[in-house]
Amino acid sequence: MRLKIENFGPIRRANLLIKPFTILVGPSSSGKSYLAYLIHALYITEPNWSMLHQYLTKYLEDKLSDVKELRGAIIQLLKTFFENFSQFFKENLKATLLQTFNINNLSELTHHESRETLIAISSDDEKNNITIKLSGNDLDISIHGEMLNIDGLVSLELSKLNDEVLMRIYLKDKLILDEKLPLDLHTLRQFIGSVIPIIILNLLNGYTPLLPIHIIPDTRIGLCKLHEVLSYIIFTSRELSITLPIANVDSKFVIEFEGMSEKSLSEKALELVKLFEKKFNIEFIINKSLPEKFIIKCQGKDIPLSRASLSLRELASIIYLLKYRLLDGSILIIEEPGMYLNANMQSLITRLLAGLVSREIVRNLIITTRSLDLLREVNNLIKINRLKGHAKLSREYYDWEGLDYSKVAIYLFRREGIVEEVKVGSEGITNEHLHFINEIIQQS
Numbered sequence: 001m002r003l004k005i006e007n008f009g010p011i012r013r014a015n016l017l018i019k020p021f022t023i024l025v026g027p028s029s030s031g032k033s034y035l036a037y038l039i040h041a042l043y044i045t046e047p048n049w050s051m052l053h054q055y056l057t058k059y060l061e062d063k064l065s066d067v068k069e070l071r072g073a074i075i076q077l078l079k080t081f082f083e084n085f086s087q088f089f090k091e092n093l094k095a096t097l098l099q100t101f102n103i104n105n106l107s108e109l110t111h112h113e114s115r116e117t118l119i120a121i122s123s124d125d126e127k128n129n130i131t132i133k134l135s136g137n138d139l140d141i142s143i144h145g146e147m148l149n150i151d152g153l154v155s156l157e158l159s160k161l162n163d164e165v166l167m168r169i170y171l172k173d174k175l176i177l178d179e180k181l182p183l184d185l186h187t188l189r190q191f192i193g194s195v196i197p198i199i200i201l202n203l204l205n206g207y208t209p210l211l212p213i214h215i216i217p218d219t220r221i222g223l224c225k226l227h228e229v230l231s232y233i234i235f236t237s238r239e240l241s242i243t244l245p246i247a248n249v250d251s252k253f254v255i256e257f258e259g260m261s262e263k264s265l266s267e268k269a270l271e272l273v274k275l276f277e278k279k280f281n282i283e284f285i286i287n288k289s290l291p292e293k294f295i296i297k298c299q300g301k302d303i304p305l306s307r308a309s310l311s312l313r314e315l316a317s318i319i320y321l322l323k324y325r326l327l328d329g330s331i332l333i334i335e336e337p338g339m340y341l342n343a344n345m346q347s348l349i350t351r352l353l354a355g356l357v358s359r360e361i362v363r364n365l366i367i368t369t370r371s372l373d374l375l376r377e378v379n380n381l382i383k384i385n386r387l388k389g390h391a392k393l394s395r396e397y398y399d400w401e402g403l404d405y406s407k408v409a410i411y412l413f414r415r416e417g418i419v420e421e422v423k424v425g426s427e428g429i430t431n432e433h434l435h436f437i438n439e440i441i442q443q444s
Contacts, residue, residue: 001206002122005419007114008134009034012417017124018206019409021357024368025375025422026413027443032368033218035419036333037249039366041100042121043213043331047088047196055080056189064183067158067165074192079151081196085130086141089209093132094139102247105137111417121207128203146203154199169195171202206363212327214256217249218335218368220317224257225306231258257317260324262286268361273323275398276352280345282312284319294320314340318349322356331364332356336371343373350377354403370441372434375410378403379428386426415443 005014011031016022018039024032059077063069081088094106101109110117115135122129128145146153157168160183169177176198181187201208217223223230234251237243264270277283283297294305296312305316318337326332337353338346350373356362369375384392385402392399410422410429422433429437 001204002120002124002126003035003039004118004120004122005035005038006118007111008038008117008119009109009111010415010417011035011413011419012111014411014419016411016419016421017409018364018366020362020364020407021354021378021403021409022364022366023375023378023408023410024366024413025370025410025437025441027370027415027441030413030415031417031419032413033335035413036215036335036366036368037100037247038097038119039331040213040215040249040333041093041096042207043209043211045089045093045096045209047209048092049193051088052081052193053189056192057185060188060192061185064185064188067160070165071156071158074156075151075154077192078154078196078199082143082147082150085143085147090139090141093141096248097139099248102245106134106139107136110134121204123203124205130204147200150199167191171199174202176202211363212330213333214321214326214330215249215253215333216318216321216335216337217247217253218339219250220253220335221310221313221340223250223254224313224317227254227257230254256321256325260286260320262288262324264324266326266328266361268328268359269322269326269356272352272355272359272361273319276348276355277319279348279351280315282315284316284323286320286324310340311342311345314338315345315349322352326356326361328361329363331366332362333366335368337367337369338371338374346371346373347377347380350374351381351397351401354378354381355401357407358401358403372438372441375429375434375437378408378410379434382408382424382426382428412437412440414440 001018003016003018005011009031010029011034024035026032055077059073063073097106097109117134119132120129128147131142131144133140153172155170159166163183164180165183166180168175177195179191181191197208197210231254234254285295285297286293287295292304292306296303296305296308296316298312305313308316318334338349341349353365357365381401381403382405384395384397385404389399392401405424405426405428408424410424412420412422422429
């Protein structure tokens, strides 16, 4: 997935290839959070389901008895969807952007020296893209490339078996779905509704709406401390249809945090976190039978989260989500991980996050940072990647640790609104680049 931006917030222009581990580095107020929140908004925006269901019903309901007619109806439906792509997403994307950035008018997202914002989500080679244009409080969406010829890309094989249908869907001759379904309208509507995101995902190399995504905002420490009160306020406001002056990334984090249970959603993430809890010599547990369910075991003491130190709450805000809420294959965005931790703890949290990438627990990890310690540890992980297990152990790394440099992208944000790619090689970032990045960061 590639993201190209012009005149968005403080960003004048940017061209980013989102890799499994993408780092946005730069001084404060340079646009890192703008970009992170934009990515979050693009992933969580849903189509107009009511409109989609109407189309699905219109095209499918009288075609169930004839396989040939059903095949043709599905192809025509997919073609119609992409031809009317803007109608399905425009209003929901506008609402999501307003809520994400806690603003009243889309014009607030356009650079102060411009009248128009352009956002393009494209395939890595830029042959296919979705272009979003913001002008004043208006938003327009257009698609380009192969998505305009979807009926020439998608082919179907349908076989009717009594009251079921065996459906194979190919995209450019590649099998993307193979399912046996009950031959009824409700099931087919659900199935075709799930096909559309898979097609987009394949054409845009990793982007599609509705992929699972988590965001850990830089407001997390305060949100953690007040999570019970804030979650009550958020749920009450929804029941009373009251709009709160809180960005949806913050409310989503509070709801996810408060909704945690003792059971992990990812066994792989749980195993990884436990390895690093040993390194931290700290354990983060949930016990709903206690008056305070979030307990941090540290130096022989049980510390309630509400009374924990700043550094412990900084760790807790990340560790709890990874341990109990992270879904395999999701996208994870973290603002400023380790900002209240010392250099050693920053190194450990960086190694933990890198493990999510190297062990393929997350689809993409996107972080914002001003920390040179974090970048130095990324360098270390790239350098040790080619070492054998024993050599890693002698350096006090686990034998599986390391980062493939081709999966790492680093972008430097500058106050002038320019975003530059930082070259990452088999030795990581050069000392000259690190020195230059440090000079830019010091602007803050």
